[in-house]
Structures are given as structure tokens and as C-alpha cells.
Amino acid sequence: MIEMAHVFKTYPSKIAALSDINLEVSPGEFIFIAGPSGSGKTTLLHILFCSEKPSSGQVIVNGIDITQKGFKKIYQLRRKIGMVFQDFKLLRDRTAGENIAFALEVTGHPQKEIQRRVSAILEWVGLLGRERDSVLTLSAGEQQRIAIARAVVNNPLLLLADEPTGNLDDQMTSDVMTLFIALHRQGTTVVFATQSRDLIRRYRYPAIQLLNGRRVNGETEGGVKGER
Amino acid sequence: MKPPSGYGLTRAFQNMWRNLFPNVTTIGVITISVLIFSTFSLIAFNLASFLEIWEEKIEVIVYLNRKTSINEVESLLEKSRLVEGVESVKYVSPADAMAFMETRLDSQKNLLEGIQPTVLPPSFEVRLKKDYRNPGKIKEVVSQLKRFPQFEEIQYGQEWVETFSVLVHILRLTQWMLGGLLLVAMVFIISNTLQLAKSSRREEIEIMQLVGASPSFIQIPFYIEGIVQGLLGSGLAIIFLYILHKAVFLYLPLQMKEWLTRIPVLFLPSQTIAGILLGGMVLGFFGSLVASVRFLK
Numbered sequence: 001m002i003e004m005a006h007v008f009k010t011y012p013s014k015i016a017a018l019s020d021i022n023l024e025v026s027p028g029e030f031i032f033i034a035g036p037s038g039s040g041k042t043t044l045l046h047i048l049f050c051s052e053k054p055s056s057g058q059v060i061v062n063g064i065d066i067t068q069k070g071f072k073k074i075y076q077l078r079r080k081i082g083m084v085f086q087d088f089k090l091l092r093d094r095t096a097g098e099n100i101a102f103a104l105e106v107t108g109h110p111q112k113e114i115q116r117r118v119s120a121i122l123e124w125v126g127l128l129g130r131e132r133d134s135v136l137t138l139s140a141g142e143q144q145r146i147a148i149a150r151a152v153v154n155n156p157l158l159l160l161a162d163e164p165t166g167n168l169d170d171q172m173t174s175d176v177m178t179l180f181i182a183l184h185r186q187g188t189t190v191v192f193a194t195q196s197r198d199l200i201r202r203y204r205y206p207a208i209q210l211l212n213g214r215r216v217n218g219e220t221e222g223g224v225k226g227e228r
Numbered sequence: 229m230k231p232p233s234g235y236g237l238t239r240a241f242q243n244m245w246r247n248l249f250p251n252v253t254t255i256g257v258i259t260i261s262v263l264i265f266s267t268f269s270l271i272a273f274n275l276a277s278f279l280e281i282w283e284e285k286i287e288v289i290v291y292l293n294r295k296t297s298i299n300e301v302e303s304l305l306e307k308s309r310l311v312e313g314v315e316s317v318k319y320v321s322p323a324d325a326m327a328f329m330e331t332r333l334d335s336q337k338n339l340l341e342g343i344q345p346t347v348l349p350p351s352f353e354v355r356l357k358k359d360y361r362n363p364g365k366i367k368e369v370v371s372q373l374k375r376f377p378q379f380e381e382i383q384y385g386q387e388w389v390e391t392f393s394v395l396v397h398i399l400r401l402t403q404w405m406l407g408g409l410l411l412v413a414m415v416f417i418i419s420n421t422l423q424l425a426k427s428s429r430r431e432e433i434e435i436m437q438l439v440g441a442s443p444s445f446i447q448i449p450f451y452i453e454g455i456v457q458g459l460l461g462s463g464l465a466i467i468f469l470y471i472l473h474k475a476v477f478l479y480l481p482l483q484m485k486e487w488l489t490r491i492p493v494l495f496l497p498s499q500t501i502a503g504i505l506l507g508g509m510v511l512g513f514f515g516s517l518v519a520s521v522r523f524l525k
Contacts, residue, residue, distance in 0.1 A: 075437070075440045075441060075442045075443070076440070078437075078438070078439070078440035079440035083438060089431075089434070089435055089438065090435075091431070091432060091435060093246060102435070102436075102439060103439040103440070105235075106436060106439050106440055106441040106445060107439075107440060150439065154439075154440070
């Protein structure tokens with residue numbers, strides 16, 4: 001699903017965000033990207049999501065070399081990738097249902113189909129009946145569940161999550177993790193960036209450790225140590 | 229899957245309703261800009277029509293030799309009508325000239341008592357074609373007319389024609405220069421206002437990109453919004469200008485009103501109105517295009 005070979009990312013201010021990153025993620029795998037703040041986790045996810053370009057190296061996502069010159073159909077690739085953020089990135093002037101429907105409207109689904117799928121996904125995230133509620137009236141955990149619902153409503157092959165539990169308490173984190181695990185069990189590839197050692201220890205999925213933009217072979221509390 | 233056709237239009241109106249304040253501001257800015265431009269156009273248009281009235285008055289008077297017989301006058305009339313640039317030629321006999329003078333002098337016409345019409349020379353009033361009513365071309369026509377030996381003197385108010393021509397030239401140049409400057413300023417102001425309006429929707433655009441919206445899906449409603457804003461803004465400007473045009477006449481002092489009855493003060497012709505509306509739409513579209521390009525980088 002993902003192949004990264006000798007990926008470097010240096011910003012114009014000469015700050016090296018990523019240095020010589022090599023990574024392979026197979027379809028249907030769940031992987032944690034661990035590391036403290038500023039270690040390069042977000043940059044790595046942004047490269048996979050095509051919102052940033054690497055300075056050098058090769059990145060293949062779902063068989064497409066996104067680093068090749070002239071690659072312009074980013075939006076088509078994004079329809080196969082779901083992305084979840086720590087700050088949810090929901091449209092605050094819309095309802096929970098409208099936020100999810102937005103992802104389906106963009107991909108041209110008919111209204112009836114949109115209504116059916118929005119109801120189904122709301123039921124799955126445990127928020128059925130809340131579709132008409134403004135997102136501002138939802139708790140942080142509920143907002144994150146709406147963001148996950150929006151990310152997966154188009155049945156993506158790959159789900160990228162950038163510290164999705166960073167702003168949530170233990171109970172909300174547990175609820176959100178249940179959704180990610182369920183998606184993984186359904187066959188979705190999940191790349192989950194987190195600073196939380198506790199999360200990696202608790203869920204025991206493979207993890208790679210980043211520090212100052214480099215992969216390190218230090219202890220990872222999950223299943224895998226060092227280079228994969 | 230592609231969004232159904234007409235979806236862009238629906239979304240454009242939904243977006244306008246959701247972002248009412250930035251949209252009202254943009255339409256307001258377009259209205260003010262177009263109002264300034266169309267007010268200027270209206271003044272320029274009236275000035276041009278005023279100049280055209282004056283241009284109509286430019287003519288050449290040819291005084292004939294007193295020895296010219298009536299039989300010769302007919303053939304001279306025919307020949308002078310064939311001169312390039314001449315639209316029409318009218319014969320003014322000494323008696324006609326005397327009658328004209330009497331009308332002009334009105335209450336003082338007794339000054340002409342005892343004067344025989346024969347003291348006045350017969351003349352031709354030569355009306356020129358539109359393109360020939362300027363100093364250079366008049367001279368060409370006059371030099372052609374001078375070839376006729378029966379024409380004793382030719383007058384065409386050389387100084388007036390030259391002054392008038394310079395005046396027309398300066399006015400037209402000012403019209404184009406000011407019009408051009410206003411247009412550039414308008415494009416700049418409208419594009420900046422649209423950019424500000426779009427920046428309030430940066431988050432929405434970012435999320436659209438996030439969920440896989442194609443560039444055209446994002447851009448088309450913006451363009452439609454720009455066109456609608458341009459149309460509404462310029463439409464309102466025309467309505468305000470019409471009200472202003474009417475109001476000016478209502479509140480003018482009586483003396484000015486009387487003076488203005490001699491000069492027709494017109495409203496913009498329908499073609500110009502259509503042009504302004506179309507221009508507003510084009511402006512709105514390009515403003516949106518510039519704003520979108522910046523936001524979709």
C-alpha cells in the first residue's frame with residue numbers, strides 16, 4: 001500500500017523535517033508512527049496525502065508514484081485515502097450530517113445515496129439521530145467521530161490519522177480507537193501518528209519511531225522494534 | 229463519479245447565502261466601482277453628444293463672385309456637390325441673406341433700412357461629411373473649392389475649428405485615460421475584495437481538497453459566484469445612476485434647467501448598459517479567477 005524510499009524533506013529555512021525515511025506498509029496493516037512533537041510525523045503523513053512534496057526520494061501510494069513529475073490527479077488519489085486530524089477540521093457552520101455528506105457530494109453521489117450512507121455511518125460511529133446537530137454542540141470526542149465518519153464514508157483503502165486522540169480524554173480515546181480497530185478489521189490500511197507511548201503499549205500494533213526527522217531503532221512499545 | 233450538472237449553480241447560490249456578509253460587501257464594492265465608472269461614462273457620453281451637436285454646426289461658406297449668373301449657379305452647385313468630403317450645398321441668394329440678417333437683428337432690423345440686398349454677395353453653404361469636420365480635412369475641401377474661379381472668398385471659421393478640434397481631442401484623450409485608470413482601479417479593488425471574501429472560506433476550500441474535490445468542483449461555484457456578484461453589482465449601479473440622473477434634474481435651480489433644455493442630457497444608451505452589465509460579469513469572473521488561483525495553489 002505504501003512504499004517510501006530514501007525520502008528527505010527539507011524546508012526552505014534549511015530545517016530537515018525528514019531524513020532518509022524508508023517505509024513499507026502492506027495492504028490491511030495497522031501501523032503507529034510514534035515520536036515526540038516536531039519529530040516529522042505530520043510531515044510524513046502530509047507527504048502520503050500529497051499535501052506536501054518530498055525534497056527527494058520516492059513515494060508510492062496504492063501503486064501510484066506520487067513523486068513522479070507531472071502527477072496532477074491528487075484529488076483522485078485522495079478519494080481513496082481518508083485523513084483524520086487532531087483538530088478535526090470540520091466545517092463549523094454545518095451540521096454533523098452535512099459535514100459527512102460533504103465528502104459524498106464532492107465525489108458526485110446522488111442525494112438518496114448520500115442520505116442512506118450518512119445514516120449508516122452515523123450509526124456506525126454511534127451518533128445516529130445527531131445528524132441535524134451543529135458540530136459546535138458536539139463534544140470533542142463526538143466531533144472526532146464525525147471526522148472519522150467523513151474520512152471513511154467513501155470506503156478508503158488507506159486511512160491516515162494525525163494524532164486523532166491528541167485532544168481527547170481516556171474514555172473518548174478508547175471510543176475513537178474502537179473505530180480505528182474496526183476499520184482495520186474490515187481491511188482498511190491504517191497509519192496512525194501519535195505521541196502517546198501509552199496508546200502504543202495498549203494496542204500493540206507495529207510502530208515505527210521518529211526522532212528529529214529520522215527513523216530510530218529505539219524501543220517501540222508496540223509489536224515491532226526498529227526498522228521494518 | 230461526477231457531480232450532476234447544475235450542481236455548481238446550486239452550490240454557488242448556497243455558498244452566497246451561507247456567506248452573506250462577504251457577498252454583500254463584494255456586491256457593494258462592485259456597485260460603487262461600477263457606479264463611479266458609469267457616472268464617468270454618462271458624463272463622457274453626454275459630452276460626446278454635445279460635441280456632435282457642435283460638430284454639426286461646422287460648415288464652409290463660399291462667397292460667389294457678384295458677376296456669376298443664375299445659370300452658372302446651377303452648374304456650380306452641381307460641381308461643388310461632387311467635391312470629395314462635401315455632403316450638401318445650399319445656395320443663399322442676396323435676398324435670402326438679407327432675410328436671414330433681418331431675422332437675426334430682430335428688433336434692430338431698422339438698421340438695414342435703405343440697404344439693397346444686392347450689396348450682399350450670393351453664397352453657398354457647404355455642409356461637410358462627418359469625417360471631414362476637422363481642420364486638416366476642411367483645408368483639403370477648401371483647396372478643392374478654391375479651384376473654382378467664380379468663388380471669391382471662402383470662410384470656415386478657421387480659428388474656431390482649430391480650437392474646437394483641440395478641445396475635442398483633449399476631451400476624448402481625457403475620457404480614455406480616466407476611463408482606463410478607473411477600469412484598472414476597479415479590477416484591482418474588486419479582485420482584492422473577492423480575495424478577502426474568499427479568504428474567509430479558506431477552511432472550506434481546504435476541507436474540499438481534503439475530501440477529494442476536483443479543482444473544477446471547487447472553482448466552478450466560485451466563478452459562478454463572481455459572475456452573479458458582478459451582474460448584481462453592475463445592475464444596482466445602473467439603477468442608482470438612473471435615480472441620480474433623474475434626481476439631478478429634480479433638484480437643479482430653475483435657471484440651469486432652462487439652460488439645459490437647449491442641450492439634451494441623455495441617459496446611457498441600451499448598448500452601453502448591456503456593455504456595463506456584461507463588463508461587471510466579466511470583472512466578477514476574472515476577480516474570482518485571480519482569487520481562486522491564489523487559494524488553490
